[in-house]
Amino acid sequence: MRSAFGQEFDVPDGYLNTAGIGIPSAAAADAVESAVRDWRTGAGRPGDFEQPVQLARAAFAGLVGFDVERVAIGSAVSELVGLVAASVPDGTRVLVASGEFTSVSWPFAAQSARGVTVTVAEPAELGERAADHDLVAVSVVQSADGRVADLDALRAARASGTRVLLDASQSLGWFDADLSWADVVVAAAYKWLLSPRGAAWMAVRPELELVPTSAGWYASADRWADIYRMPMRLAPDARSLDTSPAWYSHVGAAAALPWLAGLDRAAVHAHCVGLADRFRAALGMEPAGSAIVAVRTPEAMERLTAAGVVASGRAGAARLAFHLYNTEADSARALAALT
Structure with a gap:
């Protein structure tokens, strides 16, 4: 130990x-073990997981510098990036880094039938080439080799009108950098955030209108009142993009992320x-x-x-x-x- x-x-x-x-x-492993024990013995209840989900959500918001109302939960980065990709206008020009993790690039490539194009450039060139594109999607730290993105150049590109989506999965938890200026920040739980696989988060600015293509009961304004109701009543904030949480993953994240956010x-x-x-x-x-x-x-x-x-x-x-x-x-x- x-x-x-x-x-x-x-x-x-x-x-x-x-x-x-x-x-x-x-502590995180013990929390998950305790929750699984309750499941095994029939003592667990759906309401037991509301607090862990909210604790982890709030801690993620603190780590990336967004208001908690702007954070949505999901199960994987590709799912959350997919919401962004499905919501960009037809013909959107997307710029990604050479060697980028495909959970960042492929959701946009999958929108090619709508005229969405994906251009690949060397990481060091993203800032200077961003002006010719509508959106840059890039990892803060590259998965394959640890290259760090030029965040200053990307921030300048955003100030000039190019949207910026950052995947912080390989950086959040160790990399000390301000990400609060980006349009979207996503990250998975199971790497540097030291939580179980099955949880991911996305912080998104309110002016970026996303379509909640996987809307379900957890995206509701009142989850327990709306589970059988029409018409649809979505939450008024980024919770409208939520998908139903992987309970035990969020139990571990509720122990890990607040601690990391306080370091x-x-x-x-x-x-x-x-x-x-x-x-x-x-x-x-x-x-x-x-x-x-x-x-x-x-x-x-x-x-x-x-x-x-x-x-x-x-x-x-x-x-x-x-x-x-x-x-x-x-x-x-x-x-x-x-x-």
Whole structure:
């Protein structure tokens, strides 16, 4: 068991795979276990999950700098980005990064029958090319190799009239940056937010009118009163975009996200990036200011696996991720395997 930033983690030595699956705190895991136990014994009730959903929603709002009324819940990033993609006008011109995670790019590509076009550019070019497009959709930190988006350039592009959608799944929880200026910010729970898979959130500005194509009882103005009623009465805020929550995922998120939102973000950022950049330096790589490191040396994944290091193979590289529960000992084990 490790202690990190006031929580206990049952994370094994050499675990450097948070970019794939984050490890929950003991408190978050215990909360989920308790809820599952209630389910198993028939003690759970639907109303029991209202508070966890709201706690996690409010904490996400705090993490991204939006009002809680502007946050919708879903189960995956692609589902939430899909709401945006289905709502953009016919002929919308979308710009995405080369190598972008497909949960960000494909929902827009799926709208091609309406004349929606998707153009691919190098990440460093997005800011300068944004003016020729209606919307830029990009990850704050790229999943494959940890490249950090030029947020200043994207913010300037938005000020000039281009909409900006940010996927913060690989950054929220360690990256200290202001995202409150974006039109849309989405993120999944199960990576750096250290929560169970099955929860995701989207913060969206009120002037961006989205069609609630999956509207159901949870998007209602009064959920329990409207479950059998017509005509439709949607919530007056971003809750109108909600889909029914994966209960146990939100129980874990309600324990994890408020804690993360209350941390000194600069300290977390310095810890994670410090570990990653020192690791990069030991391999003769330049610092990148990212908690994700892509190693392309021959047989890197095989060497890491043999040494008991848990990493991911992505885009032809071994991807290592350094989160707040990682230590210099984890880095040393990986370095010994690679050098």
